[in-house]
Amino acid sequence: MPVLVISGTGTEVGKTVTTAAVAAAAVAAGRSVAVLKAAQTGVRPDERGDADEVARLAGAVTTAELARFPEPLAPGTAARRAGLAPVRPEAVADAAQKLAAEHDLVLVEGAGGLLVRFDAAGGTVADVARLLDAPVLLVASAGLGTLNVTELTSRELRSRRLDLLGVVIGSWPDSPDLASRCNVADLPEVAGAPLLGALPAGAGALDPADFRTAAPSWLAPRLDGRWDAEQFGDREAPASRNAEPL
Template sequence: MTTAAIAALALSQRRRVAVLKPAQTGVRPGEPGDLADVERLVGAGPTLRELRRYPDPLSPEAAARRSGLAPLGPVEIARAATELDADHDLTLIEGAGGLLVRFDERGNSLADVAWALGAPVVVVAEAGLGTLNATALTAEVATKRGLNVAGVVIGSWPDEPDLAALCNLEDLPVAAGAPLLGVLPAGLGAAGREDFLAGAGRGLSPWFGGQFDPECFAGSASAQK
């Protein structure tokens, strides 16, 4: 949903957008995957490319091993991203499971792709308990590998946030060492295209072309609670 929201805002600004999904796992041939959700929510505007599809809902490396299909390496991913970027204003690369989830038996991951491309990293975090540790670990690894963590987005904000979620609005940027760049509401993926674009605008910061203000959102969320 975060990838689709960023793409929707960029398309609304008449930017040429490409979305690359290097490895789609847990989906069989002919079934809709993540890129189908992007197209459903933003229309036929972006160029969509999927490099590998594995039927088992596992890491790309494990799914490739079990299926007998060819694994995916960072060179192939970086080459595809570079080709797309030559003809687009914005190329979004969506990972599978996290920054260090293995693509192949050598342990190559999305972190290696980001480093090879010099691309900024946006961390998509959960709202509640457990998210601070996962976010901090991701950011620490990214920083040690010389990656630029642009910010963090909460990918699904509950209708009735608990105390942990409310506190995480302040604590997540600290854990990430980067600003809170957006909060997307739960259920946004069920919206029609116009409502999805409006929700993306409200939920993502001006860094993406939206109107999200973390201080205003935190104050509003706390008041509702």
């Protein structure tokens, strides 16, 4: 798995912090890692972007960013409004292949969800995965509503004959509600792929040294961690509700 594409079920699901955790776990396992941000939106040229945040948290990783647009919009829309050239999937794939020639693992972080458009031609991070023949790691939220978008995304991946490596819960709450607890079992079922981790809420606010130490405990062995999905599911499963008497 020289290249792994990381996408989300939407925005604000913990995709960047998950990318940092995957990078940190891989580095701790002795692998050289590069992180490629295809298109950064909503930041000025002098501001820190997602790739910078991954490097701050994960440590010794190579970072690259192909384009930056000032407005917090879909990359294609942001590029058009800024009068700038859009990022195209072919350029992202080419950059990832060059990084893969010099690193054990390249993480390509998308923007928002799987089908957020990069350009007027409708290019998406799904097209990047296809060009690279790379698996996709899907970052999902924990609570109510996540099953629908997770299943829709997984169906789209299958329709494109792309490999869904698994699902990571990007932010697991300190006090999970009933929906979140039930979703631990339901997410892998609707995704048709294993649950490969759960990051605690607020993980990105940890001191970087503490983040790097803890990251492997949030991720399954497939992602260089030691997190156990079965053990997590048993711990978080809600108590069964007895049937109401007739």
